[in-house]
Every structure is written in structure tokens, then in C-alpha cells.
Amino acid sequence: LAVLLSFHDFMASDLSGCSSETNEDQPGEIQWYFSQIKGQIETEVINEVITDDTQFGYHLSNIIHCSLVIHADVISCVEFNHDGELLATGDKGGRIVIFQRDQSNKLVNGHRSPEYKVFSTFQSHEPEFDYLKSIEIEEKINRIRWLKRKNVAHFLLSTNDKTIKLWKVTERDKRVDGGWNLHDEYGTPRVLPRDSSALHLPKLVPMEMVVEASRRRVFSNAHAYHINSLSVNSDQETFLSSDDLRINLWHIEITNQNIVDAKPANMEDLAEVITGATFHPEHCNLFAYSSSRGTIRLCDMRDRALCDHPACVFEEPEDTSSNTFFTEIIASVSDVKFSYCGDYLLTRDYLTLKVWDLKMQNRPLETYEVHDYLRSRLCTLYENDCMFDKFECCWSGDNRHLLTGAYNNFFRTFNRESGTDMTLEATPELAQFHTMLSPKRVCYGSKRRKDEFTPDALDYSKKILHCVWHPQDNIIAAAATNNLYIFNDYN
Numbered sequence: 001l002a003v004l005l006s007f008h009d010f011m012a013s014d015l016s017g018c019s020s021e022t023n024e025d026q027p028g029e030i031q032w033y034f035s036q037i038k039g040q041i042e043t044e045v046i047n048e049v050i051t052d053d054t055q056f057g058y059h060l061s062n063i064i065h066c067s068l069v070i071h072a073d074v075i076s077c078v079e080f081n082h083d084g085e086l087l088a089t090g091d092k093g094g095r096i097v098i099f100q101r102d103q104s105n106k107l108v109n110g111h112r113s114p115e116y117k118v119f120s121t122f123q124s125h126e127p128e129f130d131y132l133k134s135i136e137i138e139e140k141i142n143r144i145r146w147l148k149r150k151n152v153a154h155f156l157l158s159t160n161d162k163t164i165k166l167w168k169v170t171e172r173d174k175r176v177d178g179g180w181n182l183h184d185e186y187g188t189p190r191v192l193p194r195d196s197s198a199l200h201l202p203k204l205v206p207m208e209m210v211v212e213a214s215r216r217r218v219f220s221n222a223h224a225y226h227i228n229s230l231s232v233n234s235d236q237e238t239f240l241s242s243d244d245l246r247i248n249l250w251h252i253e254i255t256n257q258n259i260v261d262a263k264p265a266n267m268e269d270l271a272e273v274i275t276g277a278t279f280h281p282e283h284c285n286l287f288a289y290s291s292s293r294g295t296i297r298l299c300d301m302r303d304r305a306l307c308d309h310p311a312c313v314f315e316e317p318e319d320t321s322s323n324t325f326f327t328e329i330i331a332s333v334s335d336v337k338f339s340y341c342g343d344y345l346l347t348r349d350y351l352t353l354k355v356w357d358l359k360m361q362n363r364p365l366e367t368y369e370v371h372d373y374l375r376s377r378l379c380t381l382y383e384n385d386c387m388f389d390k391f392e393c394c395w396s397g398d399n400r401h402l403l404t405g406a407y408n409n410f411f412r413t414f415n416r417e418s419g420t421d422m423t424l425e426a427t428p429e430l431a432q433f434h435t436m437l438s439p440k441r442v443c444y445g446s447k448r449r450k451d452e453f454t455p456d457a458l459d460y461s462k463k464i465l466h467c468v469w470h471p472q473d474n475i476i477a478a479a480a481t482n483n484l485y486i487f488n489d490y491n
Contacts, residue, residue: 029415029418029420029422030401030413030415030474030489031436031437031489031490032413032422032424032436032437032476032487032488032489033434033435033436033437033487033488033489033490034430034431034432034433034434034435034436034437034485034487035114035115035433035475035486035487035488036114036115036116036485036486037428037430037431037483037484037485037486038089038097038099038116038483038484038485038486039073039075039482039483039484040073040482040483041428041431041483069481069482070482071092071093072091072092072093072095073091073092073093073482074091074092074481074482075089075090075091075466075479075481075482075483075484076090076091076092076140076141076142076466076479077089077090077141077142077143077144077466077479078144078466078467078468078477078478078479078484079143079144079145079146079468080146080468080469080470080471080477081146081149081154081156082146082148082149082471083149083471083472084101084470084471084472084473084475085100085101086098086099086100086101086119086146086154087099087100087101087116087468087477088144088146088156089144089479089484090124090140090141090142090143090144090158091140091141091482092138092139092140092141093139093140094123094124094125094126094127094139094140094141094160095121095122095123095124095141096121096122096123096124096141096144096156096158096167096213097118097120097121098118098119098120098121098169099116099117099118099119100116100117100118100119101113101114101115101116102114102115102116102117109490111490114473114475114486114488116486119169119211120169120211120212120213122167122213124141124158124165124167125139125140125141125158125160125163125165126139127139128162128163130162137160137161137162137163138160138161139160140160140161141158141159141160142159142160142161142226142227142228142230143157143158143159143227143228143229143230144156144157144158144230145157145230145231145232145239146232147232147236147252148236150236152170152171153168153169153170154168154169154170155167155168155169155216156169157230157232157239159227159230159241160227161226161227162220162223162226162227163218163219163220164218164219164220164227164230164241164250165215165217165218165219166215166216166217166218166219166252167213167214167215167216168213168214168215168216169211169212169213170211170212170214171209171210171211171212172207172209172210172211172212173206173207173208173209173210174204174205174206174207175204175205175207176202176203176204177202177203177204177205180200181199181200217252217253219241219250219256222241222248222256223241223243223246223248224243224245224246225243225244225245225246226243226244227241227242227243228242228243228244228274228275228276229241229242229276229277229278229289231277231278231279231287232279233279233284234279234280234281234282234283234284235284236252237251237252237253238250238251238252238284239252239279240259240277240279240287241277242260242274242276242277242289243274244262244273244274245261245262245263245273245274246258246260246261246262246263246274247259247260247274247277247287247289247307249301257305258306259299259301259305259306259307260274260277260289260299260306260307260308261306261308262274271293272291272292272293272295273291273292274289274290274291275290275291275292275332275333275334275336275390276289276290276333276334276335276336277289277290277336278336278337278338279338280338280342281338281339281340281341281342282342283342285300285301285302286298286299286300286301287299287301288336288338288345289336290333290335290336290347291332291333292328292331292332292333293328293331293332294315294316294331294332294333294349295313295314295315295333296313296314296315296333296336296345296347296356297310297312297313297314298310298311298312298313298314298358299311312358312361313361314345314356314361314364315361315362316362316363316364317362317363324378326378326382326387329350329382329387329388330349330350330351330378330387331349331350332349332350333347333348333349334348334349334350334389334390334391334392335347335348335390335391335392335393336348337393337394337395339395339399340395340397340398340399340471341399343357343358344356344357344358344365344399345358346393346394346395346402347364347393348370348391348392348393348404350387350389350391351369351370351371351372351374351375352367352368352369352370353367353368353370353393353402353404353414354366354367354368355367355402355416366416368402368412368414368421370391370404370406370412371406371407371410371412371442373442373443373444373455374455376455377455381460384460386407386460389463389465390465391404391405391406391463391464391465392404392405392465392466392467394467394468394469395469396469396474397469397470397471397472397473399416400415400416400417401413401414401415401416401469402414402416403467403468403469403476404467405463405464405465405466405467405478406423406463406464407458407459407460407462407463408425408453408458408459408460408462408463409425409426409427409459409462409463409464409480410423410424410425410426410440410464411423411424411425411426411464411467411476411478412424413476422439423439423440423441423442424437424439424440424487425437425440426464426478426480426483426485426487428483434490437487438451439451440452440453441453442454442455442458462480462481463480464478464479464480465479466478466479467479473488473489474488474489475487475488475489476488
């Protein structure tokens, strides 16, 4: 009873600490500028194939665009650490690249430089083969999550479809020299010393700075299905991982514990799957998870060991009169994030962003249309599997803005206070420092301006699925195929 009362006290408390609800010092609209592009910029090879068919008397000319992007180089996840000094990316080749923000205190327009440089690169996962199930486990990095820094070392978690690994990243500028008593540094045997005065003691000598990544833990054999989420608890000692039907709770030092089991006794009764899970940023007993039916469940681990009965369920009333074949597919939540203040939940489905107030469960507090112009093209998007793309979303550090990706390498920002939004494009044509981004528009009609597109003119093979907002500054990192774009605000 005390546990339930304390939870309801939390839900009923004054949650006015979130900066998005204050009217003081409201910033103006953010003007974004190009800062950097990481990764090799590949130009498309255009082949003209000419077919001359004399039987039917016509001449056919086809233009074929061949992308030179290597599959293993495609970025599959992006994540800032807690202070934004480090930015990590994972790719489909199992590699992790860590970038560090410029440490020279160089100022640009009176502000600290937003430039990021390569800090470390290492191979996190290798391709494996499950001989029991006769399936290949690809090396693609699905998620990266940082732990808060406690000492000079950095720790992060990375996962592919089956295996989670804990990595320690450290800088080293000294090495051990000497202290070889039985063998020298080349392995040649030494004459054994007669007394202790002849013993060689090791010394630390300066060396060129190197960054080393070492694997500290491996968490495996706990998921029957592909891992889709990782989230580190606010206590920095535990984390959760989720797949389609289960959520596991892990301790950094020990083992795992199953806390949510959505698998029915009969798999024919399966009505929904888990699509994402995340811990509350402040309360270590609370976590939320989303489902393929558009439902978000908030669970309290103090209530019971197996959280099969959530404390709160956030769900919109279903309008059966407007249901179509695609209704359930586009309602599936692809990402869920708590706000930094912990008062709200942000969810992304195929067409919309939704902000949920933890005090209001029956409908979202705010709904933002990401690309509503796609509603008329759902049949085509279903046939080419675009409808199953998993777009991510995130909050700005002050909880006032939202960010998510779209097709044609567009990304969308939403100002929660003014209600305004912007559509911006990540393209190599901007690859010049301090180039201001101009907003784009998608509209219908034959007469269009330079920055306007029709839905038919969009390239649906180019998409921004992964994008993150710096936790303290107005800096955005967006992954477009094998390139990482970094944008910032100079105001």
C-alpha cells in the first residue's frame, strides 16, 4: 500500500520543474547552420542504358542511378553522452566511432566551437552464427547508451540483435618501462638476480596519447528475439534491454532478471509486440515501454517483481469508423523518450510525434504531423516496405523543442511553445562551414519555388532514421546513410 501511495503522490505532485512550461526567457526561433559532415561523401554513378528494339520500332533510354555506399558503412545509431562532449555512432559493420568536441576553447561568434573530431574507433561486434537455430547474427549496432562518467574513463553499452557489451574507453599517455627480471622486453631470458638489490622495478614513462577501448562485460543468451532497446537507469548500476516480447533488467556487475514478459501462452493469441523501452531520468523504479498498437505503459518496479500489470497505460481512444488496412501499422510506436525533466513522454509513430503528460493517460498533450502528405501514398509505401521504417525522436536539452527524421534526408524540428515547425535537409551541397539552412516545404501543384517539393519528387531511399539533440546546447547530429551531419545554432 505504501508503494502504491508513494507512486500516486509522485503522479499528483507539482511537476512544474520542466522548463517548457515557464514563460520567462523564452528563446526565439532557432536558426540552424551547417557545421560538419563526417564520412566519405559518395557521388552517384549514372549509367545510361539504351535499348533499341527494332521489332516494335522504339528507342528506349533509361537512366540508372548506382549508389557507391558500402553497406557496412551505413550508420545505424547515434548517441551523445550526458554532457555532450562525446558523440558515438554505430554502423552496420559492427564498428563504433566516438567523436570528441573541440577541447581548445576556441570561440566561434563568441561561443564555444561546435566542431567534433574523431576520438576513438573500435570493432564492437562481429558476425556470428547461431548453430542451434541455424541463423546468422549480423554485426550491426542497434543501440549505444552511455553511462555517466565517474572517473577518467568513459563507459558505454552497445548491442547488436543478441549480445550486449560494456566498453571502457580510456586515454593513456604513460607506459610501463623496465621491471623485467626474468626476461627482457624482447623475451630474452635474464640471469636471475642474486639479491633484492639487483631487482628491476617498473617505471612509468611518458608516451604519445592513445585512446584504448577495452571490453569489460558481455551480456548474452537472454533474448530469443532481436534486441530493439537499451536504457541505463538513473542509479547507473542497472539497465534494461527489450526485444519483441520481453524486457530484461541487468546489473552492470551481475546478471539479468526478466521484468516484463509479453509472450502469450499460445503465440496465435499474440496481439502486439514491444517496440521500445526506457527508464525514467530521475526515478530509478519507473520505466516505460511502447507497443506496436500505439500503447505506452508506465511500470513501477516497486509494485511487483514481474511488471505484467502497468501502473499507467497511455492510449488514445480508437476511432473504428476511420480504420483502414494501414491503421494498425502506422500506429506502431517506433521510439519512446522521457523528457529531461521526467514529466512527459515523447513517442514517434510513422506519421506523427506525440507528447504525453504523465498525469493524462487518455490522450496526448500535443500531436505534431511529421509528414502528413504521405497519407495518400500509403499503398506505395507499404509495397516498398518504407512503412516499416523505424524513425527515432528526441528532446532538446531544455524540453522546448522536438526533433525527428523524415524521407529525402529531411529532418523536422518543432517548437512546443510557439507551435512552429521547420523542415530542413541534410545534403552534401551544404558542406561549407557556417552555411545557413533554408527551410523546405512539401506541397502540391505545378508552380513551386526552389525550396518546395512535391511528394512524388522525394527520394524515399534517402531517410534520416537516427538523429540526436545535444543535451545542453543547440547542436544536432543526424545520420544519413553513411554520413553524419552536425548542425548548430550561432545565435
